[in-house]
Amino acid sequence: MKIAFQVNGKRTSVDVAPDTPLLWVLRDTLGMTGTKFGCGKALCGACTVHLNGMAVRSCQTQIGSVAGQQVTTIEGLGGDHRVQRAWMALDVPQCGYCQPGQMMSASALLAMNKNPSDQDIDAFMSGNICRCGTYPRIRAAIKAAAKMS
Amino acid sequence: MENIVKNETRRDFLKVSGTVAGGLALGFYLPSGPRVAQADGGGGYASPNAWVRIGLDNVVTIMVARSEMGQDVYTSMPMLVAEELEVDINKINVEFAPPAEVYINALLGGQLTGGSTSVRDAWEKLRKAGASARMMLIAAAADQWGVAADSCKASDGVVTGPGGKRATYGSLAAKAAQMEVPKDVPLKPASQFKIVGNVRQKRLDTAAKVRGTAQFGIDTMIPGMAYAAVIMPPMIGGKVSSYDDTRAKNFPGVKAVVQYSRGIAVVAEDYWTAKKAVATLDVRWDAGKMANVDQRSIWKGLEDASQQPGAVFREHGDADAGLAAAAKTVTSEYRLPFVSHSPMEPQNTTADVRADKAVIITPTQFQQLIPHVVAGATGLKPEQVEVQTTFLGGGFGRRVEVDYAIDAAEISKAAGMPVKMIWSREDDMTHDSYRPAGIFKFTAGLDSAGKLSAFRFHSTSPSISSRLFPSIVKDGIDPFAVEGIDNFPYVADGGMRFTYQMHDTGVTVGYWRAVSHNLNAVALESFIDELATAAGKDPIQYRIDMLDMGSTKHQWSGLSAGVPVGARMKRALEQVREKSNWGKKLPAGRGQGVAVMEGYNTVIAMVVEVTVSANYDVQIDKITSVVDAGTLIHPDQALAQMQSCINFGQSACMWGEITVKDGAVQQNNFDTYRVARINEAPKELNIHFIKSDSVPGGLGEPGTAVVQPAIANAIFAASGKRPRTLPYTPENIKAG
Numbered sequence: 067m068k069i070a071f072q073v074n075g076k077r078t079s080v081d082v083a084p085d086t087p088l089l090w091v092l093r094d095t096l097g098m099t100g101t102k103f104g105c106g107k108a109l110c111g112a113c114t115v116h117l118n119g120m121a122v123r124s125c126q127t128q129i130g131s132v133a134g135q136q137v138t139t140i141e142g143l144g145g146d147h148r149v150q151r152a153w154m155a156l157d158v159p160q161c162g163y164c165q166p167g168q169m170m171s172a173s174a175l176l177a178m179n180k181n182p183s184d185q186d187i188d189a190f191m192s193g194n195i196c197r198c199g200t201y202p203r204i205r206a207a208i209k210a211a212a213k214m215s
Numbered sequence: 216m217e218n219i220v221k222n223e224t225r226r227d228f229l230k231v232s233g234t235v236a237g238g239l240a241l242g243f244y245l246p247s248g249p250r251v252a253q254a255d256g257g258g259g260y261a262s263p264n265a266w267v268r269i270g271l272d273n274v275v276t277i278m279v280a281r282s283e284m285g286q287d288v289y290t291s292m293p294m295l296v297a298e299e300l301e302v303d304i305n306k307i308n309v310e311f312a313p314p315a316e317v318y319i320n321a322l323l324g325g326q327l328t329g330g331s332t333s334v335r336d337a338w339e340k341l342r343k344a345g346a347s348a349r350m351m352l353i354a355a356a357a358d359q360w361g362v363a364a365d366s367c368k369a370s371d372g373v374v375t376g377p378g379g380k381r382a383t384y385g386s387l388a389a390k391a392a393q394m395e396v397p398k399d400v401p402l403k404p405a406s407q408f409k410i411v412g413n414v415r416q417k418r419l420d421t422a423a424k425v426r427g428t429a430q431f432g433i434d435t436m437i438p439g440m441a442y443a444a445v446i447m448p449p450m451i452g453g454k455v456s457s458y459d460d461t462r463a464k465n466f467p468g469v470k471a472v473v474q475y476s477r478g479i480a481v482v483a484e485d486y487w488t489a490k491k492a493v494a495t496l497d498v499r500w501d502a503g504k505m506a507n508v509d510q511r512s513i514w515k516g517l518e519d520a521s522q523q524p525g526a527v528f529r530e531h532g533d534a535d536a537g538l539a540a541a542a543k544t545v546t547s548e549y550r551l552p553f554v555s556h557s558p559m560e561p562q563n564t565t566a567d568v569r570a571d572k573a574v575i576i577t578p579t580q581f582q583q584l585i586p587h588v589v590a591g592a593t594g595l596k597p598e599q600v601e602v603q604t605t606f607l608g609g610g611f612g613r614r615v616e617v618d619y620a621i622d623a624a625e626i627s628k629a630a631g632m633p634v635k636m637i638w639s640r641e642d643d644m645t646h647d648s649y650r651p652a653g654i655f656k657f658t659a660g661l662d663s664a665g666k667l668s669a670f671r672f673h674s675t676s677p678s679i680s681s682r683l684f685p686s687i688v689k690d691g692i693d694p695f696a697v698e699g700i701d702n703f704p705y706v707a708d709g710g711m712r713f714t715y716q717m718h719d720t721g722v723t724v725g726y727w728r729a730v731s732h733n734l735n736a737v738a739l740e741s742f743i744d745e746l747a748t749a750a751g752k753d754p755i756q757y758r759i760d761m762l763d764m765g766s767t768k769h770q771w772s773g774l775s776a777g778v779p780v781g782a783r784m785k786r787a788l789e790q791v792r793e794k795s796n797w798g799k800k801l802p803a804g805r806g807q808g809v810a811v812m813e814g815y816n817t818v819i820a821m822v823v824e825v826t827v828s829a830n831y832d833v834q835i836d837k838i839t840s841v842v843d844a845g846t847l848i849h850p851d852q853a854l855a856q857m858q859s860c861i862n863f864g865q866s867a868c869m870w871g872e873i874t875v876k877d878g879a880v881q882q883n884n885f886d887t888y889r890v891a892r893i894n895e896a897p898k899e900l901n902i903h904f905i906k907s908d909s910v911p912g913g914l915g916e917p918g919t920a921v922v923q924p925a926i927a928n929a930i931f932a933a934s935g936k937r938p939r940t941l942p943y944t945p946e947n948i949k950a951g
Contacts, residue, residue, distance in 0.1 A: 082485075082487075083487075083488075086485075086487045087487060090485060090486055090487040093486075094442065094485040094486055094487070095485065097436065099427075099430075099433075099434035099436075100426070100427025100428065101427070102431075102433070102559070102560070102608070103433065103561065103637070104559050104560075104561075104640065105640040105884055105885055106639055106640055106641075106884075107640070107884055107885075107886070109884055109885040109886055110559065110640075110885055112559055139427070140426070140427035141426075141427055143427075145425075145426050150425045150426070153421070153425045154417075154421050154422060154425050157417055157418050157421050157851060157852070157855070158421075158425075159285075159418070159420075159421055159424040159425065160285030160286070160287075160855060160859055161283075161284050161285030161558070161559065161560075161606070161607060161608050161609045161610075162285070162420065162421075162423075162424030162429055162606065162608070163431060163558075163559040163560045163608030163609060164559045164608075165424055165425065166427045169425070184898075187893070188893055188894035189894070191893045191894075192892045192893055192894045193892075194892075194893070195559065195885060195890060195892060196559070196862075196893075197557065197558055197559050197609050197611070197862075197863065197866075197890065198285045198609065198859045198862070198863075199858050199859040199860070199861060199862025199863060199891075199896070200855075200858070200859075201858075201862065201891075201892075201893040201896035202858055202896060202897075202900050203855075203858070204893060205893070205896075
């Protein structure tokens, strides 16, 4: 079944089973591997993307439900997004595997909340696990990004 | 040197020779590696040595022969080369090196990333590699210009000579590669470092990791590749008895269903199809010898084994007489559970096994071993197996194991096509090689002033090396099972004895970040706190007063400093006392705890402040740490490693526990195996490095262990309860 939606502003159409998670459509069908597989159960946040601007876990988002909608991935964040600039300025990543998901969550947070407090950051970002322990830098980078234009 | 052979038992694939003597000599045979010091023949680049490749277009590529799993080898190791090569570190390319003899880690005896050894091993070697290449470039220029080499100078990728002569490295590279390799390679004094120690240096891999373009193993794509999902026996050591794959085979998009050594794989056009088809397999398992094993039987086995005398790994005087003569004795027992590595990137490998050759692309910490085990699994020769190392989405010791590379190779061979095998999180967590569980018993004698006069330690835990590197296990001692206490830093003049009792529970155990420091040092530094309490002394001053300031060398300290560290510990403790505002007045329910440790030639003192609720829930308010890691190559990432270790240790000691029922691991995802999230990270984290020009210490691991007893001791200070069973759950604290 053909399913049409937008990825990073481009019209895209895929022919896959409608129960296929958006994660695997992005990675396997479209070859966009920036979005990561971590747990397959929306427990770790590694697969976070934006669906119509909101952060969602792509491992639990069936492609059938995405028809006609807008998906933004780490590739679509542009490289110069203020969250990405802050992440680079503070050298946030270690292994880096969870970071696309962290940045997609952080950018969604900043889109809703211009100046998040520590508590806001903790509440919104607690769905994204990092095993390397970049949490102190993530907190600092979100605050730095909030100050950028 | 012995060759590696694959034995029938799949996990016992190593036959190694070696000893522990300031390092581990594992004695690997290597297939003929790439020729490394030569021009490429096509004229694109030339290599003065194995670490440096100079493009005729002036692009300098530095080879990184360790695996980048977050710990920064991708930047810190090229920094060492670039410092002496005289090139702009921010303009170089970095490539991961293939397996080759020249890339062996001298501290481990293999091309292996672990033991916090990468920078320690590289410290002189890579600066010399850079200096040697620079000297060859200068020699080439001098020869070309007919001038003396010492009248030429290299800077920023250009050699300059008398009379304004100037040549780029690229223009000299081909000639330089033919010059004689210098025998005497003097190195810059630290005062002249421009790159090493630069506090503003950024990681070279950040941009790719921020843009989502960094290639992890799971991101590999090769032409004609299919995707494999697997089902493995839930019971540790179980086997496939029989299976029905009728539905899976007929699943649209499925290309093959194959049985391999330890499971069944479905190979399909995409991963989701493979995953769905795997779920339709009807498999009967042969549970094997673990069928009736559960928590009760595992702990009963450890308890029984702990009654055995064990093997002595350190002794001084007569500990029993010392204890008998003591004014007071304190006895305590600590219990630590199995814990999982659970890196964020589940295990995966892309394998293309053909009749005469195999390509294995994998996130591994041990690329050198892969040609041998893949050869064993496929019937190829090691030299027919090409290994490419990707970025690793976390390692923590899990990727020292090569099991998943073997699996992928077997699946590719059986399916007759290139496959990318991806484990689910559930596959990963239930088929880990777990940090050993164990029982740690202490008896201390105190004199009338409360000072330690005699000491007895007895640990009982499984041996990791017995499976992976059996030849380094001698006389009942696995050197990796006694670290973290073989370097016991305190004086007990009346006698001390340390024993280790090996006990196999049947649960597969593996090297887990900081390995047995997480067992021995965690228990030891909690127990020392008990002694301070028994003596009625301040925990920091008590430690300082008892430090061994003498010259005792330790027998087993393979990856430890192996030299006296009393003075370094004293300085770190004194500084952490001041910087943490130790002993400040805190409200009820809050407390400070301290711990100190030497591991990997790094000394860390740490003070943790916690709040413990009436229900024994713990919040970490603040951590202050003083670290003596010698010379820091990349200071900001030295800091990152301490932040990382603290997080990893916190997860383990607060929540980490793998349990077994009917031979199967019960935790299979992050809902049942809890790890630290951002809201649980310490509210304040202050890490101070002692300025030092000593050789670098390791930083990837030691902090992981130190933070755990510091948390336990803070919990005691805050609540009066001392948890002796990990993790520090409300139940275990309450029982303390």
